[in-house]
Amino acid sequence: MFRAAIERLQNKWKSYRHRFVPWVVLNLFKNEKTLRQVTERAKDKLVADEEVSRSLVKLFGVLLRSHGVDHGGLRAARAHSPKLTTREEEQYGGDPACGHNAMLQTLGFCIDRQPSTLPFAGTGVFVTKGFVPKGSTVAMYPGTVYQAHEPILLQSIRNSFVFRCIDGVLIDGSDKGISKMLFKSCSGRDRLGPFMMSDTSWLTAAPQNPLAVGQYVNNCSNEFPANVCYQEYDVPHKFPIELRQYLPNVNYSHDSQRPLRCVVLVSLRDIVAGEELFSNYYTIVH
Numbered sequence: 001m002f003r004a005a006i007e008r009l010q011n012k013w014k015s016y017r018h019r020f021v022p023w024v025v026l027n028l029f030k031n032e033k034t035l036r037q038v039t040e041r042a043k044d045k046l047v048a049d050e051e052v053s054r055s056l057v058k059l060f061g062v063l064l065r066s067h068g069v070d071h072g073g074l075r076a077a078r079a080h081s082p083k084l085t086t087r088e089e090e091q092y093g094g095d096p097a098c099g100h101n102a103m104l105q106t107l108g109f110c111i112d113r114q115p116s117t118l119p120f121a122g123t124g125v126f127v128t129k130g131f132v133p134k135g136s137t138v139a140m141y142p143g144t145v146y147q148a149h150e151p152i153l154l155q156s157i158r159n160s161f162v163f164r165c166i167d168g169v170l171i172d173g174s175d176k177g178i179s180k181m182l183f184k185s186c187s188g189r190d191r192l193g194p195f196m197m198s199d200t201s202w203l204t205a206a207p208q209n210p211l212a213v214g215q216y217v218n219n220c221s222n223e224f225p226a227n228v229c230y231q232e233y234d235v236p237h238k239f240p241i242e243l244r245q246y247l248p249n250v251n252y253s254h255d256s257q258r259p260l261r262c263v264v265l266v267s268l269r270d271i272v273a274g275e276e277l278f279s280n281y282y283t284i285v286h
C-alpha cells in the first residue's frame with residue numbers, strides 16, 4: 001500500500017508541467033482545487049502562436065518608435081507596421097511612461113508590479129488600467145533560457161524564479177545576483193551587428209517592454225483562482241529582427257540550434273483594472 005502511494009506520488013510529480021521547484025515541494029498538496037489539468041499536450045495552447053506574434057509585433061513596433069532607439073532598424077520597423085498618427089507620436093515621444101502608454105494604446109490595458117493582495121506573497125502583478133479580454137497575451141516571463149541538459153545548479157540555489165517548461169527547458173527569471181550577471185553577459189554576446197537580440201531592462205524597476213514582469217505573477221489560491229496561464233512561445237524565424245531588442249529572453253548557450261524559447265501569460269477570462277494576476281504554478285498533462 002505504501003509502495004502504491006509512492007508510485008502515485010511519482011506519477012503525479014512526473015506529470016507536473018510548470019514547476020517553481022522549491023515552491024512546489026513545499027506546497028504540493030495545497031490548493032488541489034486550483035490545479036490546471038490538460039488532456040493532451042497539443043491542447044495546452046490557449047492562443048495560437050501567430051496570435052501571440054501579432055500582439056508582440058504590434059506592441060514592440062510602437063515601443064521602437066516611442067523610445068526613438070532604432071539600432072539602425074527604425075526605417076525597417078516603419079515599413080513593417082502602419083504609421084502612427086501625429087497625436088500618437090506626441091503621446092509617446094520622450095514620455096518616461098511611454099511603455100505603459102504604448103501597452104494601453106496597442107493592447108488596451110496596462111500591467112504593473114505592486115504588493116500582492118495575498119499576505120506574505122511579496123510582490124504581485126496587477127492590471128492597473130484598461131480591460132484584458134480572455135485570450136490576450138498579458139505578460140511575458142523574462143530570463144535566461146537553459147536547455148534541459150545545460151547546467152543551472154549554481155544559479156538555482158535559493159532562487160524561486162526558475163521556471164520549467166513542458167520539455168524540460170528552464171527559464172531563470174531572477175533579476176538578482178549571478179542570474180542577473182549571466183543574463184547581461186549572454187545578451188551582450190548575442191548582439192547581431194547594430195541589432196540587440198534581447199532586452200536587459202527587465203532587470204531594472206522600469207522595463208522597456210512593460211509585459212516583461214511575468215516572473216512576479218503569484219500562484220493562485222482557493223480564494224483567488226487562476227486568471228492567467230503560462231504558454232510556451234518559440235520565437236519564429238520571421239519575427240522582425242529590429243523588434244527582437246524587446247524580447248526579455250536570451251539563450252544561455254551561444255550555439256543553441258533551437259528557436260528562442262519565450263513564455264507568455266495568457267488570460268483565462270476577462271480581467272478588469274485593479275485585479276491581481278494569478279497563475280497556476282502546477283499544470284498536469286495527462
Ligand SMILES: C[S@@+](CC[C@H](N)C(=O)[O-])C[C@H]1O[C@@H](n2cnc3c(N)ncnc32)[C@H](O)[C@@H]1O
Binds near residue numbers: 020124220
Ligand atoms: C516566482 S516568485 C513570484 C514573485 C514573488 N511574489 C516575489 O515577490 O518575489 C514565487 C514566490 O512567490 C511567493 N508566492 C507565490 N504565490 C504565493 C501565494 N499564493 N502565497 C504566498 N506566497 C506566494 C513564494 O514565495 C514563491 O516562492
